[in-house]
Amino acid sequence: MSRTEGEWEAWMAAAQAGDAAAYDRLLRAALPLLRAVARRRIVNPAEAEDAVQDALLTIHTLRHSYEPARPIRPWMVAICERRAIDRLRRQGRRGGRETPIDDFGETLAAPGANKGEERVAAAELRAAVAELSEPQRTALRLAKLEDLPLTEASARSGMSVGALKVATHRAMKVLRRRLGVEE
Amino acid sequence: MRSEELIGELTAGLRPVRRMASPARQAGLWLGLAALAVGLAVLANGLRHDLQERMLMPQEVGQWLASVLAGVLAAVAAAMLARPDRSWRWVLLPVPALIGWFGSLGWGCLADLARLGPMAGQIGTSWGCLRFILAMGVPLAAVLFWLLRHAGPVRPMPVLLLGGLASAALCSAGLSLFHHLDAAVMVLLWHGGAMLLLVLAGALLGRPLVMRRQA
Structure with a gap:
């Protein structure tokens, strides 16, 4: 038995004798354990915390039935498990009427289904690009997307460096206007 | 309310409590009471005339x-299960004795079939059995439920079932000392039936007793 365990048992024995400070120390020390037990069974954090409080009340009610010779953790865990199961049952009976929405940032299981906004934006961009003239599209692709130096872009496209600069600039202007971005 | 605040409230008005006796002591206390009550009832009714004869038969004694x-x-088992931290396996404690008892009664039925002829001829009514087991068993079970009422918030049902069984079995054992039933099938039917009734009544009606506010 570890030192901490023996400590808890001693605190409970003192609490049975009326030592409020020992009782306070015990319950505060046990809180993380009770929370872990409740959260293992109950997903909803608020509901789990309610189960922890139910467990605290039951521990308080049954404190005279604790036998100090026995380890207190299994005693507390068993009580907390029972309260968590009670909560779950009540939740189950209520289940048809309520759906917690906190955990549903993603609404659908299909991977593409939650990317609607991205897809609309992509479609708008494609439509905007389609409005560009052929030289503007070429200039944009080489200079911005492939990020080539102007001389190489000029060699590949057969457009002069000056023409590429103008075409790229105009293409960006068209896209900004089309997508509603302020100059 | 946050759990930390609840702890503050629970500890603020803390009063000393009297520590409960160990489960073994509680069981012992109740068994003493039950033995006294059933013993007095047996004495009041007088031992059955053929008791000595039957106590020479190993199967009857067993x-x-x-x-x-x-x-x-x-x-x-009921006293143990009333504590949250005791293993649920305590439920199994009375099972071998129960199997031995009812197995022996079943075997007795087969033996009677050879000795006394067809079952139908052996079956009669024995309301006295039912009356005794219920009249004696209900108050005894109620006392046990009250003694183990701390089971209410944690594990009420197994305690109610086992408590009912404990009362019923002891009443049946007491009844066998003064009430004359020859055919095993009658014992099986009337003792077993009354026990089942008592266990069911305990499970259905005992809840308020164990769910009472704790002392």
Whole structure:
């Protein structure tokens, strides 16, 4: 038995004798354990915390039935498990009427289904690009997307460096206007 | 309310409590009371005339001892299960005695079939059995439920079932000492039936007793 365990048992024995400070120390020390037990069974954090409080009340009610010779953790865990199961049952009976929405940032299981906004934006961009003239599209692709130096872009496209600069600039202007971005 | 605040409230008005006796002591206390009550009832009714004769038959003695053992072990199991941290396996404690007892009764039925002829001829009514087991068993079970009322918030049902079984088995054992039933099938039917009734009544009606506010 570890030192901490023996400590808890001693605190409970003192609490049975009326030592409020020992009782306070015990319950505060046990809180993380009770929370872990409740959260293992109950997903909803608020509901789990309610189960922890139910467990605290039951521990308080049954404190005279604790036998100090026995380890207190299994005693507390068993009580907390029972309260968590009670909560779950009540939740189950209520289940048809309520759906917690906190955990549903993603609404659908299909991977593409939650990317609607991205897809609309992509479609708008494609439509905007389609409005560009052929030289503007070429200039944009080489200079911005492939990020080539102007001389190489000029060699590949057969457009002069000056023409590429103008075409790229105009293409960006068209896209900004089309997508509603302020100059 | 946050749990930390609840802890503050629970500890603020803390009063000393009297520590409860160990489960073994609680079971012992109740068994003593049950033995006294059933013993007095047996004496009041007078031992059955053929008791000595029957106590020479090993199977009869074994059967009777198994019924007492089932009652004792069921009471111990109920007291253990009333504590949250005790293993649920305590439920199994009275099972071997129970199987031995009812197995022996079943075997007795087969033996009677050879000895007394067809079952139908052996079956009659024995309301006295039912009356005794219920009249004696209900208050005894109620006392046990009250004693183990701390089971209410944690594990009420197994305690109610085992408590009912403990009372019923001890009453049946007491009844066997003064009430004359020859055919095993009658014992099986009337003792077993009354026990089942008592266990069901305990499970259905005992809840308010164990769910009472704790002392």
